[in-house]
Amino acid sequence: MQSLLCLLSRRLPRVPWYSRSMSGVSLQLSPDRCLFDEPLRLRVSGLSPGQDVSLQTALTDEGGEIFSSLGRYRAGSSGELDLTQSPALEGGSFTGIEPDGPLWALEPRTPLRRLVKKNVQSPIQLRFSLYQDHEPPGPLLASAAQERSFMGEGVTRVPVREGTVRGSLFLPPGPGPFPGVIEVQGTGGGLLEYKSSLLANKGFATLALAYYNYEDLPKQMKDFRLEYFEEAVNYMLQHPKVKGPGIGLLGHSKGGDLVLSMASFLNGITASAVVNGSVANVAAALHYKDITLHPIGYDLKKITYPEPGMGDIRDIIYNPLEEANRKSLIPVGRAKCKFLFLVAEDDRNWKSDFYAHTACQLLVEQGKEKPEIVYYAKAGHYIEPPYFPLCKASMHKLIGLPVVWGGEPKAHAVAQMDSWQKIQAFFHKHLNKQSMPNHKL
Template sequence: MATRRLRQLQPILQRCTQRPFFPQPAQSELIQVTPKVSLFTDKVHIKVQGLPSKAKVTLHAMTEHEWRRKPAQFVSCSHYVASHSGEVDLQKDASVGGTYTGVEPMGLFWSMQPCPSGPQNIRMVVKNVDRPVLYKLSVYMGHLPLSDLHIKNTQHEPLSALEVERVVMPSNARRIPVREGTVRGTLFLPPGDGPFPGVIDMFGLAGGLMEIRAALLAANGFAAFALPFFGYDDLPKTFTEQTFDYFEDAATWFASHPSIHPEGVGLIAISGGAAVGLMMAWHCPQIRAFVRINGPGFHGFMNLHRKGMLLKKGVGLDMDKCPVTEEGQVMKDGWIFPEEDIIPLWERDVHMLTLISDDDGQYHPHVGDMHKKLYPEDRCHLIEVVHYPGAGHLLEPLYTPHCRTCYNPFFGQDLLWGGYVKEHAIAQEDSWQRILNFMNKYLPSSS
């Protein structure tokens, strides 16, 4: 697999420019990152050499993004003590402070947080998947907290700095905008002629088009369709205006695409998108494998219509049980639903992987267990439930920084997603591999 990824990334290595995105000091050779260009979900090996013996140093990482159309920086740091030979190796040496501690080879990536001098309570969203995500790694003498490195008028000169590229979509994959009837989105195809195992990918009630997971699925050999359902292009402005006809049309179009293996497709959905995804898995015959990420076992609180008729009534949401805390609103105890509102997916031969974060502020973790208990004994092989202690609602591809709370445009306020940094990182690493294994197991393989 490593050899195949190196072949996929070779065109990007060849086109890397000489001009860095970040200004770099002369001693960039002190920091070594292998490989310097890598897939977003791949591990890298970080070493610092040429330091004074037993020197105390701070490693720092920074990446620049946008949040609600404004610039935003995400940063991290770790504290190390160099060896007698003046080396720090993140694969074997433990961080003794900073945004993470212990032996964590990828800690500088997963422990990132909003820059102390910038906006807080924001989420790192990779929007331009055809461009690498750029990180600046720096090393400083002494053990410095993030606040010291990012307070204005405080000067700390790095000993060395290096730019690292993390690729979301390899250049030999294909990104195809989709406008088919009313269906909108982006199709990602791996290299080759196919047909490929196909996966529909949906996010939640933040709306818009989110492409990162679909692009990474294509990097792993799947044809993936990033499917928005409101707040994008000419789609309805809000989810309440969308009908189930749209999702049926999307499943029909995607499953019949000549690049997709004809024996059924998979579906991945998170949060409010998972509520609709559950309805798709129940009603759309093309779906044969479904990954539900922190979503309910029922349809959400909005009525869903098909062909002008009510298809499914939304469950109740008691706002008196949805307190607004200092960190954001918590809705997990507000859902009102009897057992008959649970979608009987066991009626179809659809395999479902349910991923549950136990510190989710929006859906109670017992909902997934309740769903599994309703499966008849002879159908229990169709459902798998995995719990992640200490993880929050927004389970995303591994090494994406944890977001505990941020603004949600659908609800018009901050929502408490929950979770803790390290526990969430562990959950994202495990869940990403589970998703890939699950889809490889239950979808037809490439020709």
């Protein structure tokens, strides 16, 4: 399978990025321009009844890496394929009726690569190529391209250099004010904007907040001050385009424990969504006034190796409920906001299920409302917006070796689609009672 994808990817430079058909075969995409998180609608006409074809989908990321998938199909009696009705056959990247399979089944040509979009002001170009036969694939029959964008019509990006706060604010079209959300990423550092820009299309004024290794921010994960994040909250609360009286927080992985700390100590927060986060402070000391949360310890001897040179680190972090480790436990019971926890049951980064359950207990013990926890079977650590391909393994920035992240492609794709809708519904419910429409390109 991998060798076939490599064979096809070598043909990519000869496939143009505009629609093209040969021998009366036509490949139609609807639409040809859309937002990244919109479903795929693809049809083929002009084939012979029962004709075997291979559909290759590919994109090239900003670093030049090619991600591709392969679907094998057989035309119906009318000589047409409709991915909402035509099942993919065995031998490709996915099987069965999977209209979005060409997207979620994308895999990198080079191992240990994760699809990350850094420049959200330019779209991702997807290339669809239809070949005759299955294996080996025959001549190219038709091709088409689709632009998938992160900023819809009227969405604006505002660089933020306010006081010490560094990031980008994405505003929906219109006068506002809009429900406000701060989005905090994981341990990668820098500034990633793809989630925030997509949320702006859904009616949220969203701040993608950098917190280290960006411009004049700290270069390493060593010591953080919660006052920095408090300044970001106040920036949003005072912005004329942001609707009060409170804002929402969205955090994944390390961003999840930062969100829990913000919700536990800071005012002005109404709703917090945590995706595969930790209830213990991780990787760097966190200071707020005269309080310090120490980084939770870990034992590298507990790394297992499901494949040679590929680590599984799920069990290495100490239990924050044990007395020796409680200086790392985030006092979530202090929080006054609503919570949504999204948990991948096959998260191999750490025990997200245990952490969410512990946070829930801490809240209930303090008489707070029991938060919603949504569990996703067979999903991995990197739950992204819809149609980002599963990252099976990559280099861990802190551990310093390649690690597995967990998840199975189909189940993970379902988790991404469902969680993305639940995040939006959660924020609309608690930040803005009136649901706002999606903004199209």
